[in-house]
Amino acid sequence: MAGTDTATSVRYRSFAEVETRGYSPLYDAWCMGVSGDGELLALLDTLPPARRQPVLFLGAARFVGVPLGDYAAFRSFVLDSWDAIRSVMETRATQTNEAGRCAVLLPSLAAISADEGRPLALVEVGASAGACLYPDRYAYSYSPGPSLQPPGGSPVPPLDCTVAGPVPVPSSLPEVVWRAGIDLNPLDAGDDDDVRWLEALVWPEHRFRAERLRAALGVVRAEPPLLIRGDLNEQVLPLVARAPADAVVVVFHSAVLAYLDREGRDRFRDTMIRLTADRERPVHWLSHEGYGTLAGVPDAMEKAPGEEDGRFVLQHNGVTIARTGPHGQSIEWL
Ligand SMILES: C[S@@+](CC[C@H](N)C(=O)[O-])C[C@H]1O[C@@H](n2cnc3c(N)ncnc32)[C@H](O)[C@@H]1O
Structure with missing residues (x-):
């Protein structure tokens, strides 16, 4: 035609x-x-x-x-x-904010806090409105596996996540004492137009995701995070430096690196490798991204031929630990 x-x-x-x-x-x-x-x-x-x-x-x-x-x-x-x-x-830009991704981050966040014996200070790069900065405020339903919820419950419907392999699902939620994010264009959970835009980005048949989004944005509104406007490569070091000294810092990102060019990804990877190796205050780095977006990290995520199935790759300090459903709906521990 x-x-x-x-x-x-x-x-x-x-x-x-x-x-x-x-x-x-x-x-x-x-x-x-x-x-x-x-x-x-x-x-x-x-x-x-x-x-x-x-x-x-x-x-x-x-x-x-x-x-x-x-x-x-x-x-x-x-x-x-x-x-x-x-x-x-x-x-506008595509800035889908999916609280469901907390279900695949939670096992690692809880393990980091338990291993370090300290509460968490969270830094999310590419945070959108910040809904992923509240893993301690959501309820979870792992299948098979336990259900978890914060003391007093959660206003957000439980985040359902199908589990495969030896996922270290925690028995309780970790404590988060500080939460901060960076975005080129932070969205405001208290702004009607921003909320409408986030809702418009949820696919029409995914009504449970729209409901979850509305409830999660309520959590964000009740206790807004520190959200910095800017490029993650410019802002991540100064923001990490602001985290409280008595907490373990976790820098994480989800569905963000695809927006960066090769040079930007390489620069970010090098910064994170330096931060995780810092002698005075090593940070933990959780990356939750599509295949191939962070090539070049040792042991990391170039896909083998035929491996692509739409799932994301979860890495801790550059090492691949799980494959996940992109909205946090499943996790297969490797
Ligand atoms: C698809 S959204 C994901 C939001 C959130 N991480 C989540 O999983 O729900 C990607 C976000 O990354 C932000 N972003 C893209 N490039 C960025 C950059 N160079 N620096 C900071 N933020 C960036 C976008 O503005 C957008 O809000």
């Missing part, structure tokens, strides 16, 4: 086939529709390539109010509302 054999068309078809199929029938149908729709592709191609990404487009359409209907209804809404959608795509 004329006008639909473009890079943007291929990108949307591939996104539908690889990312959404089986997870979001609606996004699958919409993205397949876009990939064969010369008029919509031409509109998307008026944006710079980095801003044509499906997740940004779908989130922007949802933010502006697209009805959750068939492709014809989607298409007609987009054509009518293109100026508003475009403006969101030009000013």
